[in-house]
Amino acid sequence: MCVLWLDDAETHLGSGGLRRNDVLRLINGKDHHRVVIATLRAAEEARLTARTTEEGRQAVKDVTETLAQARRIYLRRMFSGSEQERARVRAWDRRIADALDHAADYGIAEYLAAGPELLRDWQNAWSPNTDPRAPSHPWAAALITAAIDLRRAGHSAVVPCTLLDQLHGHHLSIRGGTRLRPDPLQDAWEWATQPRRATTALLQPIGGEHVEVFDYLVDVVQRDARPGREVDADVLPAALPHCGPSDADAIAITAYNRGRFDIAVAGWRAAGALAGETPADTLTRRNNVARALRKLGQPEQAAAEHRAVIAERTRLLGPRHPDTLISRDNLANVMRDLGQIEEAEAEYEAVLASRTSLLGEAHPYTVATRERLATLRAQRTKDNSGH
Numbered sequence: 001m002c003v004l005w006l007d008d009a010e011t012h013l014g015s016g017g018l019r020r021n022d023v024l025r026l027i028n029g030k031d032h033h034r035v036v037i038a039t040l041r042a043a044e045e046a047r048l049t050a051r052t053t054e055e056g057r058q059a060v061k062d063v064t065e066t067l068a069q070a071r072r073i074y075l076r077r078m079f080s081g082s083e084q085e086r087a088r089v090r091a092w093d094r095r096i097a098d099a100l101d102h103a104a105d106y107g108i109a110e111y112l113a114a115g116p117e118l119l120r121d122w123q124n125a126w127s128p129n130t131d132p133r134a135p136s137h138p139w140a141a142a143l144i145t146a147a148i149d150l151r152r153a154g155h156s157a158v159v160p161c162t163l164l165d166q167l168h169g170h171h172l173s174i175r176g177g178t179r180l181r182p183d184p185l186q187d188a189w190e191w192a193t194q195p196r197r198a199t200t201a202l203l204q205p206i207g208g209e210h211v212e213v214f215d216y217l218v219d220v221v222q223r224d225a226r227p228g229r230e231v232d233a234d235v236l237p238a239a240l241p242h243c244g245p246s247d248a249d250a251i252a253i254t255a256y257n258r259g260r261f262d263i264a265v266a267g268w269r270a271a272g273a274l275a276g277e278t279p280a281d282t283l284t285r286r287n288n289v290a291r292a293l294r295k296l297g298q299p300e301q302a303a304a305e306h307r308a309v310i311a312e313r314t315r316l317l318g319p320r321h322p323d324t325l326i327s328r329d330n331l332a333n334v335m336r337d338l339g340q341i342e343e344a345e346a347e348y349e350a351v352l353a354s355r356t357s358l359l360g361e362a363h364p365y366t367v368a369t370r371e372r373l374a375t376l377r378a379q380r381t382k383d384n385s386g387h
Contacts, residue, residue, distance in 0.1 A: 001033045008215075010044035011156055013063050015249050015281060016274030020065040038070070041219055047154075050257075058284055058323075077107035084108070114196050115216035122202055122217060125191075129181040138180040139188035142172035144202050146235070147213035148221050153231045154250025155239045158210040161189070163242050164203075170234055236263045245271045249285065261292040268292070280316055280323065283309050287327055294330075299337045306331040320354050322365075329369055341380055348373040 004026065012018050027034045048063045079087065084103055091097045099111040110116060125141035146167040147159055165185075172182060182188070192203045193211065203211040236255045240248060240263070252267025268289045273282045290305035306327055313324040329351045335344035352373055355366040 001035070004034070004036045006036065006038035008044075009038035009040040010048060012038070013040075013066060014048055014246070015059055015271075015285075016246060016277040017062075018066055019062050020069060023066060023069055040067075041215070042223075058281070075109070077110065079103060079108050110216065113216065114200060115214075115220075118196055118200070118202055118214050119217060119220055121196070126175060126180075128176070128179070129183055135183065136180075137183050137188055137191045138175065139168070139172060139182035139185055140192040140202075142168040142175070142182075143188060143192050144213065144217070145171040147203060147211065148218055149231050149235045150239055151213055151218045152222060153235050153239060153254045155243060155247050156250070157244060157247055158206045158212050160210055160242055162209075163238065164211070167235060167238055170232060231258070233258065233260055233263075236260055237266070240267055240270055243267075243270065245274050249274065252288070256288070256292060259295075261295040264292045265289050265296070280313070283312055283316070284323070287323075287330065290327075290334075291330060294334055294337065299334050303331060303334045303338065306334060320358060322358065325351050325354055325358075325365075329365075329372075333372070336376060341376065345373065345376055345380075348376065 006012050023036060026036060045067070049060050084100065087096055087100060087108060091100060095112060096108075099108040102111050102116075122141055122144050125137040125144075127136040127138070129136045129138060143164050146164050149167070149171075150159055150163070172180070183191070193201050193205050195201050200214060202214055202217070204214065206212055231254060236251055236258070239251055243251060248267045249271040252264045252271065255261070255263035255267055268285045271285060273279075286305060287309050290302045290309060293299075293302035293305060310324060310327045310331060313321065313327055317324055328347055332344045332347035332351065335341075335347060348369060352366065352369045355363065355369055359366050361367075
């Protein structure tokens with residue numbers, strides 16, 4: 001028997017990651033028994049499946065199909081009554097006894113992992129550093145906040161300490177800056193990276209020049225995030241030079257969803273062709289670049305990119321493939337922006353005919369194209385009538 005353990009499965013999913021067929025090849029075959037076990041936090045699954053644009057549908061489909069093969073075992077935050085009773089059998093271990101004392105407030109597993117303690121330390125560190133007998137650590141809190149923002153933006157790799165040095169000042173400033181009497185930066189780093197309960201730290205040092213933020217903090221912030229508490233926009237461009245292709249792609253998606261289309265273009269171009277992905281996947285990223293260029297008010301550049309993608313998709317996939325039709329529909333949108341009304345109408349008509357044939361009249365993509373065509377014709381009639 002062979003067991004493959006994928007801890008933090010989000011690092012193995014998405015663009016260029018594991019797909020349904022990859023998993024099937026791993027576990028199928030004669031004369032062996034192979035099992036894949038993976039862990040995936042709910043916040044990460046939500047991020048991987050949150051792409052709602054037409055162009056993002058393939059990535060969502062790949063992740064969804066891969067996860068659909070799994071037999072899910074949900075680890076609840078709170079132990080049930082019977083689970084707590086079984087834990088009490090081991091209450092001779094002081095750590096388990098402590099966790100049981102706090103079972104009404106925290107999940108036992110989280111408490112044992114020191115999650116609440118670290119969360120409390122980070123939150124308390126923001127207090128003004130005014131009492132020498134009980135020093136606080138606002139500078140360290142700002143470093144940790146910057147690291148959390150990077151993870152939420154899509155930077156899943158370990159974080160260079162120099163990047164946190166660059167980003168943390170904004171967080172300190174909006175909390176009060178020098179009025180908080182922050183601890184010296186060297187002391188802040190020492191406090192943020194010191195182990196708690198001899199196992200983990202708020203910022204876990206990796207190789208001397210990088211750190212990794214404690215997952216529990218990211219999960220809590222993401223779970224409690226409300227509209228208006230998105231990742232700070234300054235994080236996105238600063239992170240790109242330090243990203244590998246996969247993280248650049250994730251940051252580009254975050255930037256697009258935040259309306260930072262310039263950063264999205266830079267991120268997707270930096271991502272290039274991800275390891276293990278097909279040429280069709282790379283073209284999806286180029287199509288995203290074209291859409292972002294349109295949002296930036298650069299229709300000529302957007303049209304040129306769309307035409308290049310259409311040519312490649314037609315060659316690889318055929319003229320009636322759904323992805324090719326997406327690009328043609330997008331090109332028609334740009335033609336309309338450029339005032340090329342007759343060309344846009346002809347393109348909409350061709351896409352509508354193909355989508356109706358392939359997908360049916362009631363499919364959302366077909367309906368969307370029909371609505372755009374009707375809107376274009378109505379506007380042209382209005383313009384021609386002089387009203």
